Amino acid sequence: MNRTDRGASVSLAELEKRYDRVNAVDGVSLDIHSGEFLTLLGPSGSGKTSTLMMIAGFETPTAGDIAIDGTSVVAMPPYRRNIGMVFQNYALFPHLTVEENIGFPLKQRGVPKAERARLVAEALELVHLPGYGERYPRQLSGGQQQRVAVARAVVFKPRLLLMDEPLGALDKQLRENLQLEMRRLHADLGITFIYVTHDQEEALTMSDRIAVMNDGKVAQVGSPEDLYDRPSDRFVAGFIGESNFLPAIVRGMEDDVVITECDGALIRAMCPGRPASGDRVTLTTRPERLRFADSAWNATTPQNRLSVTVTEAVFAGERCRYMLQATDGTSMVLKEPSSAAIRRRAIGERAEISWSVADTILV
Amino acid sequence: MSEIAQPSPIAVPLGAVRPLLRNWRRHVPLMLVAPLLIYMLVLYALPVLAMLLRSLNDPTWTLSHYTALFEDVVFAKTFWITFNTSVIVTLGCLILGYPVAMGLVRAKTMAPLILVVILLPFWTSVLVRSYAWMVLLGRHGLINEGLLALGMIDRPMRILNTSLATQIAMIHILLPYMILPIANALRQIDPSLLRAASGLGATPFMTFRQVILPLSMSGVAAGTLLTFVLALGFYITPAMVGGPRDITLSMLIAQEVDQLNWAYAATLSAVLLATALGILAAARHLPGVGNAFRMSMR
Numbered sequence A: 001m002n003r004t005d006r007g008a009s010v011s012l013a014e015l016e017k018r019y020d021r022v023n024a025v026d027g028v029s030l031d032i033h034s035g036e037f038l039t040l041l042g043p044s045g046s047g048k049t050s051t052l053m054m055i056a057g058f059e060t061p062t063a064g065d066i067a068i069d070g071t072s073v074v075a076m077p078p079y080r081r082n083i084g085m086v087f088q089n090y091a092l093f094p095h096l097t098v099e100e101n102i103g104f105p106l107k108q109r110g111v112p113k114a115e116r117a118r119l120v121a122e123a124l125e126l127v128h129l130p131g132y133g134e135r136y137p138r139q140l141s142g143g144q145q146q147r148v149a150v151a152r153a154v155v156f157k158p159r160l161l162l163m164d165e166p167l168g169a170l171d172k173q174l175r176e177n178l179q180l181e182m183r184r185l186h187a188d189l190g191i192t193f194i195y196v197t198h199d200q201e202e203a204l205t206m207s208d209r210i211a212v213m214n215d216g217k218v219a220q221v222g223s224p225e226d227l228y229d230r231p232s233d234r235f236v237a238g239f240i241g242e243s244n245f246l247p248a249i250v251r252g253m254e255d256d257v258v259i260t261e262c263d264g265a266l267i268r269a270m271c272p273g274r275p276a277s278g279d280r281v282t283l284t285t286r287p288e289r290l291r292f293a294d295s296a297w298n299a300t301t302p303q304n305r306l307s308v309t310v311t312e313a314v315f316a317g318e319r320c321r322y323m324l325q326a327t328d329g330t331s332m333v334l335k336e337p338s339s340a341a342i343r344r345r346a347i348g349e350r351a352e353i354s355w356s357v358a359d360t361i362l363v
Numbered sequence B: 001m002s003e004i005a006q007p008s009p010i011a012v013p014l015g016a017v018r019p020l021l022r023n024w025r026r027h028v029p030l031m032l033v034a035p036l037l038i039y040m041l042v043l044y045a046l047p048v049l050a051m052l053l054r055s056l057n058d059p060t061w062t063l064s065h066y067t068a069l070f071e072d073v074v075f076a077k078t079f080w081i082t083f084n085t086s087v088i089v090t091l092g093c094l095i096l097g098y099p100v101a102m103g104l105v106r107a108k109t110m111a112p113l114i115l116v117v118i119l120l121p122f123w124t125s126v127l128v129r130s131y132a133w134m135v136l137l138g139r140h141g142l143i144n145e146g147l148l149a150l151g152m153i154d155r156p157m158r159i160l161n162t163s164l165a166t167q168i169a170m171i172h173i174l175l176p177y178m179i180l181p182i183a184n185a186l187r188q189i190d191p192s193l194l195r196a197a198s199g200l201g202a203t204p205f206m207t208f209r210q211v212i213l214p215l216s217m218s219g220v221a222a223g224t225l226l227t228f229v230l231a232l233g234f235y236i237t238p239a240m241v242g243g244p245r246d247i248t249l250s251m252l253i254a255q256e257v258d259q260l261n262w263a264y265a266a267t268l269s270a271v272l273l274a275t276a277l278g279i280l281a282a283a284r285h286l287p288g289v290g291n292a293f294r295m296s297m298r
Ligand SMILES: Nc1ncnc2c1ncn2[C@@H]1O[C@H](COP(=O)(O)OP(=O)(O)OP(=O)(O)O)[C@@H](O)[C@H]1O
Pocket: A019, A020, A022, A023, A024, A025, A042, A043, A044, A045, A046, A047, A048, A049, A050, A051, A198
């Protein structure tokens, strides 16, 4: 069997969930490919859980359609959908042992006892918890409970696994370990993962693709690199990583590079569209992609340049972080690797900064 | 200071009192309950003890009243009827109460209304409710008239003054003691468990069998226990609506007191009390029992 055959494809079409007055999910259309690790990323209240709950079948959409492997499942109760699900609080059955918890979905499917025991042991192996079968959930640490929840969600070999902030309750160290394990699990099982988080770092390190949600809508879908390097709007640029925003006025186009005027300087930016001359626009750049123009650093790509004043300088171990102000008052952040070879700037110092045109995006 | 203070005459008593004064805050809870404690002790516990003592020292110190019970046919029959009635009533409450508890927990806007209906019996005296059942169950009562009007029977049935009447009325009176502990246990079930079960492939019935029912067992145990122990001591209701041969232990005790058979009445009381306490003690370790008591005393 081909690896991607093991995962379901999921198609959301104009999906909408309306509670009394709020549109929790407001017209989400998204195609999730077979075997993909897709993350729904967004701030609190952006509709991630609501979307997941509709896919799982715990909530009914007020409009739109959900198709799994091309078949609409909107009218199907959750227990018929055959989807694995890991809840944020794990939702392990407190009255059942680890073994019985993991065996639960098998029991509902009428799997005979002996076969059940074998599959449960296999699942425990998969999440590195062999020998814990006899324990009760309350006798496990948070991380162990999380693994049991994962084992229970995959033991019946679903083609789709949904996870709602499964690492949300764990400390940083454990989160990072389990992030790697989830990636490995995804590679091993080859099934489709839909993962919900509000932690952008987690989303960037784990996902094949990320759907950034805001206010019940999908703001942008793309690979982590896409979202980081080419955010489609100001919200995405601000939510994923740190961004500088520069107000500018369009002056012309050169192929797919737009020429703008910003604080008296000509700044070039990447732009997929064709803005008209004179349009007021916002440019965005990443703080770690800015450089002081006079530091020993030979740029081979086309550069933008701007004069600024240093207003704040913070040493943060591996990096120095500078707050800068352009003459029009726009403030910017510049992050520079700390090195004995680089001169530290003083507050109040005037400087010229430069950065690559390819790292400048019109949003 | 250089001079050594002479112990003054009042220093000694003050010294003895000081630790007490220093710790007076610790005794505040005791001081607050003291009036009621004294009241209960003098007017309730002492008379009860005095009464129970009669089963041992009337006319002289003896255990003969208790040993006599073993051959006492009236006692055996009464004990059996009491026990049997309590079992039937408890089962009836469980079967009728469990679905109501589920409804109460599931209902959102209706919950306060359901709660009022459940608690209504609490706000009416047992006597009044028993009279009401006499009216309903009587030969010309609402039930007989209704069945006659519907043509389901040709002549009035005898319901009042049968064991069935006792059971119906007692179930009505005791239902809240079953419903509230069960509802309490059901309310504590994390709703995400029900979703998890459903997501893992359990139909609603399977979810009930494998998740809801086992997780509500503490409430079931507490409610059953409470209902059963309360049912053991019922007096007014069986006396008013029960059959002439259906004598419960409480009724027997009252009869004996009427006939000034104090020692016998005291012995029966001791047995009834011991049975109730024994059941409570045995079940004390069941989880959720403590909770249930707190609930019912709200
Ligand atoms: N049962 C409900 N009744 C009313 N409003 C709801 C309900 N569930 C969610 N909402 C609202 O819908 C919106 C989206 O909620 P949702 O739980 O999907 O957000 P989320 O992205 O998962 O947020 P978080 O990161 O905080 O979990 C919120 O404004 C929330 O208040």
